[in-house]
Amino acid sequence: MADDRGVSHGTGTPDLTAVTDHQAKVAALLPPTPVLVAPLADCLGHALAEDLTSPIPLPPFDNSAMDGYAVRSVDLAGATSEQPVKLPVHEDIPAGRVDVPPLQPGTAHRIMTGAQVPPGADAVIPVERTDRGTEQVLAFASVQPGQHVRRAGEDVTAGETVLTAGTTLSASQLGVAAAVGAGQLPVHRPVRVLVLSTGSELVEPGATLEPGQIYESNGLMLAAAVREAGGEATLLRFVPDDVDAFHRALAPHLESTDLLITSGGVSAGAYEVVKDALTGTGVEFTKVAMQPGMPQGCGRYRDQVAVVTLPGNPVSAMVSFEIFVRPALRAAAGHLATQRPTRRATLTESLTAPADRRQYRRGQYDPATGSVSLQGAPGSHLLAGLAKANCLLEIPEQVTELAAGSTVDVMLLD
Ligand SMILES: Nc1nc2c(c(=O)[nH]1)N[C@H]1C(S)=C(S)[C@@H](COP(=O)(O)OP(=O)(O)OC[C@H]3O[C@@H](n4cnc5c(N)ncnc54)[C@H](O)[C@@H]3O)O[C@H]1N2
Numbered sequence: 001m002a003d004d005r006g007v008s009h010g011t012g013t014p015d016l017t018a019v020t021d022h023q024a025k026v027a028a029l030l031p032p033t034p035v036l037v038a039p040l041a042d043c044l045g046h047a048l049a050e051d052l053t054s055p056i057p058l059p060p061f062d063n064s065a066m067d068g069y070a071v072r073s074v075d076l077a078g079a080t081s082e083q084p085v086k087l088p089v090h091e092d093i094p095a096g097r098v099d100v101p102p103l104q105p106g107t108a109h110r111i112m113t114g115a116q117v118p119p120g121a122d123a124v125i126p127v128e129r130t131d132r133g134t135e136q137v138l139a140f141a142s143v144q145p146g147q148h149v150r151r152a153g154e155d156v157t158a159g160e161t162v163l164t165a166g167t168t169l170s171a172s173q174l175g176v177a178a179a180v181g182a183g184q185l186p187v188h189r190p191v192r193v194l195v196l197s198t199g200s201e202l203v204e205p206g207a208t209l210e211p212g213q214i215y216e217s218n219g220l221m222l223a224a225a226v227r228e229a230g231g232e233a234t235l236l237r238f239v240p241d242d243v244d245a246f247h248r249a250l251a252p253h254l255e256s257t258d259l260l261i262t263s264g265g266v267s268a269g270a271y272e273v274v275k276d277a278l279t280g281t282g283v284e285f286t287k288v289a290m291q292p293g294m295p296q297g298c299g300r301y302r303d304q305v306a307v308v309t310l311p312g313n314p315v316s317a318m319v320s321f322e323i324f325v326r327p328a329l330r331a332a333a334g335h336l337a338t339q340r341p342t343r344r345a346t347l348t349e350s351l352t353a354p355a356d357r358r359q360y361r362r363g364q365y366d367p368a369t370g371s372v373s374l375q376g377a378p379g380s381h382l383l384a385g386l387a388k389a390n391c392l393l394e395i396p397e398q399v400t401e402l403a404a405g406s407t408v409d410v411m412l413l414d
């Protein structure tokens, strides 16, 4: 049933596109990116394209967990500080020594952390429990068989899968790949994104503001968001509010762009350059049942490049990026983790929300108490509040008010 704004109650919204429908449309625009093989050092943040199995065990050989002496544990049975056991020291084994001679019964080899445990030894006595002798050593304690020895394969066995396809490669994932000897990895190429902002009122941050001008912020912010999401961003700013200039600015980038993201110029004003330039080129404009972020558009420009047009209000642009672009970008680049983590949180204060629109409010989530407080008012120009927020509260379409103490879903931003 629709009200006098043409907005229906319940599930049907004749004049407004459902958030989930627009999400699906944007996601469908971005096919998976090709797989390339990249040196390990260039793989940070990319998604692994195939499972990585280890050709070797880790550790590759039994090695010492301590600086000390490799011994046979039976030789130190009953050793105490009062009744130490004396053993001749036959060899010195620094880490990396490969010609390690076997340990004879009743002797010790001095050994360093990470060095190969010699055949015949079954334990290591740490240097602190000895007199640190080099020709012969006094051991002031006994050791259990296996003590302070790191066994071959106890971390990873040969043939074991250490990373699965779709894993986002962060520092520790690159660490394990290097440890098992992978010099390069098959990864999905990041999505190449052109971020374009238009608006005659916009000037470069750092320049002097004339009356009526504002600093350009969306372009820089969206390009950073693309990079944080694992994409490659090229920034094209200060494109004049002129349709021909818009097409001319775009043309040299078409070949090397998978996705064009614009901000601004799509609502109902007399100078909506993005809408004017892209209408009829394969891009469709709509109003989504969301606040902020109602005016949206997407499509394929001249059958060539995926396009998502975000609204110009900075908070609208950023929230729209989070809801529509980020998950699609990550899915196309092969990441299994496409969604931000979510929590159910207790609201510390009451709020009201517009009917029939899904509202995203900015908030501060406190993981210690599981509570969330609002960060600033709902206005979509209030960028400072967004900058202080660590989460978005998702207020469902049918909810118009929530009392303090209510439970609400939050999406964590960092
Ligand atoms: N009559 C109507 N007016 C508006 C409607 C509507 O439905 N009917 N929708 C409102 C909503 S909701 C939004 S959101 C905005 C979206 O407008 P546009 O996407 O066309 O954006 P602009 O008008 O170009 O700019 C809006 C606002 O954002 C500032 N802006 C734009 N680009 C940047 C940038 N790169 N960096 C910083 N700030 C930017 C711009 O100066 C404006 O203040 O429309 C409402 N109006």
Ligand code: MOO
Residues within 6 Å of the ligand: 290, 291, 292, 293, 294, 295, 311, 313, 316, 317, 380
């Ligand atoms: O929907 Mo607009 O994006 O509220 O400000």
